[in-house]
Amino acid sequence: MERLECSRIAKRYGRGAYALRDISLSIPASGIFALIGRNGAGKTTLVRILATQLSATSGSAHIDGIDVLRQAQKLRERIASVPQEARAVGWLTARQSMVSYLLWRGFGYSEAVEKASRAAKQLGIVGSMDLPNRMLSGGNKRKVLVASAVASGARILFLDEPTTGLDPISRKELWDILMSLKGKHFIFLTTHYLEEAEYLADKIGILDGGRLKAIGTMAELRKMVKRHYIIRTLSDGAVARPVSGTLTRGADGHYQISTTESEAYRISKKLIKRGIKFSMNPLTLDDIFYYIVKKPIDADDYGKEESR
Template sequence: MPDGLEEMEGRPLTAISVTGLHKSYGGLEVLRGVNLKVRRGEFYALMGQNGSGKTTLISILTCNSRPTAGTASVQGHDAVNESYEVKRRIGYVPQENFSCSALTGRENLIFFARLAGYPRDEAEALASELSEQMELQDYSGRRVSEYSGGMRKRLEVATALLPGADVLFLDEPTTGLDPSARKDFLRMLKEVNSNGVTVFMVTHIGEDAEAASRVGFMDEGRIMLEGDPEELKDGSGLRNVVEVETPRKGEDVEGVLMAFSSERELQGTDEGYRVFCEEPEEALPSIVRALDGIGCQAGRLEIRAPSLEDVFFKVTRKPLRSLLR
């Protein structure tokens, strides 16, 4: 039986299958032999820097772009030769908002349902059902221009979940959302996934990927490592991370902190740096004294367990978010 087409109850066990996928734009190779399998009902998060190839991959899987070489299938249908069948079975939420801000939430849902071919009465029933599922029923009569960023993103997920969507694709869905809205949105995604929808999300935010059941790291057009979040962290060899808040950044500050890093690398943050230490409790007083010695008084220092962003940094030697100077 062809790879990715094994079935149970008439539906493929493999929701997404990618083999040897390449994509080039002119002389620039963006995807370099990607291999990927996502099981039916899985919540898969693909992490990577901007420009790593994540959006190019999702554009091929949603039939918006063609690969240069290799194959990609969704729900057992080829993304190039059976694009109509693929599109019937997926929902897609791009990074940019697509709902109409001049219409109400309910009017948007009815419009997209009608566009998908549903009669008026069925479209109205679907709008009510999806509004309730996305916890928007109390706001469905308001114009989308009055929605918060999180509410608008939930509305667009509802649009993508019109009946028949077995796989939901999302491209950087939490960009621009505040921490509270991100948390609510990810909780909602997990609920969608628990109802049997396969979720495939690309992100450059490690905290978002923590919500997934399996995570892949993409760098320079290749998937470097995969696993469930806890497996990736436990297998990384990282034990402790020290968050150091500094009033400034510079080569002298980095030189001081590098001396305490077991990985001989630093990761930038908005407030300062992350230092990977074997014995952080013992290192903290020395870090403070060393920074004082160059006239840089440390602010908050915090010891915490490694995150997916830390593991990504160790694997690729690149920060997900470029914050160093």
């Protein structure tokens, strides 16, 4: 029963354009699921629908067998959400924020204090607990909110872009925390940091223009792309031109060849023979993402395809 299932979820704000269209998925409600997509792809809309904050225009969704749209109050017993632009309330201390959130969830005062302290320890913010939230670093402010959700004991955590705006070290710290939580919780997170999804997620969904373009593990997503290897070199196109695959040139002068394993092997041998420096890597989630949404984010760098 521990599954997240959506059937043809659609969302239209008023009479405007559809933010989501025909979202159907069925995944185990365990581990970490990352929903990636560009700004405006519909990530927040979907997460808000699943976290019972927003109505869907049509379709249905179930989590652990509970109807998200019709049994919201029942579902709310087992979910917690940290919205995208949530901020710890400025006039409270971290402890006061966490304790009050737990009181709202219906815990007694002493139990709330104890749970807040335990979660603070787990998330490494014990030293910040009695400081006003407004004095905390951006990373610790996010940790206060995540700690509140964790302390609630909710099995399912919805984290909407939990690391946006954090410096690389704070982001990595939060990643480690999320990794440590995934045994006990099902974490549904959205992000536009592709390396974050690749590092954390057991399954990844790619949302674009309100449609779910792909869903699967990294291995499953890789299979959707024919050319699994990327070669980067400063050689001119003539040397590295692939028989099959693409060759693009970026503003920095590098050539990027996207090709199959055997073709990558042939080209690399040719480059070695000529003493030309190059790097060769398997596809990252970035590459898969660009392939699936058909619109490179860094279009200026590798925008023009020279051959196919």
